[in-house]
Amino acid sequence: DQQVKQNSPSLSVQEGRISILNCDYTNSMFDYFLWYKKYPAEGPTFLISISSIKDKNEDGRFTVFLNKSAKHLSLHIVPSQPGDSAVYFCAASSGNTPLVFGKGTRLSVIA
């Protein structure tokens, strides 16, 4: 049973517009969430995180929103740039448990 789901395998966005990547989770015990970005032939790179005591965290062009009641989080990228084209993974954990990753969403930013 997949505890972290990224239901959109791919997303295309025009340069300069907003990219919204979504992630749903089923385990209500998750209290720490992260987004990673992965380019081909490289390891995932940490982007931004949020703990369950917050509902929003912002870092430059990247903002993560957490809706605990809906067990949903989203990553907003504004404005989107061609260099943002990559696979984005959502991950979650609770207590000392290891991170559980979604399958990823491939973002393509079109110039």
Next chain:
Amino acid sequence: DSGVTQTPKHLITATGQRVTLRCSPRSGDLSVYWYQQSLDQGLQFLIQYYNGEERAKGNILERFSAQQFPDLHSELNLSSLELGDSALYFCASSVVEGPDTQYFGPGTRLTVL
């Protein structure tokens, strides 16, 4: 550059063989994690070590084993290899044992023929 190194970058071997993947964590990081990424799959957690001791186990096959050495580098041993073991294997490290930002290495691409 995350500071996590993995060797080798690529590995091609035959079914039934045994291989060892190596990981050096970032300086100061005590936790090492191993993940497997197969085609079109997310990152599957295999195993975690913290300061030399096994801390958590995920979907790791009995044919696979790992260890973390006193200098904190880690090795993942894969034996009796099967075609389905072909995948990207990532190592990640973090400072603490619990939930924290993990920094990933570039991965080892294993191809079993």
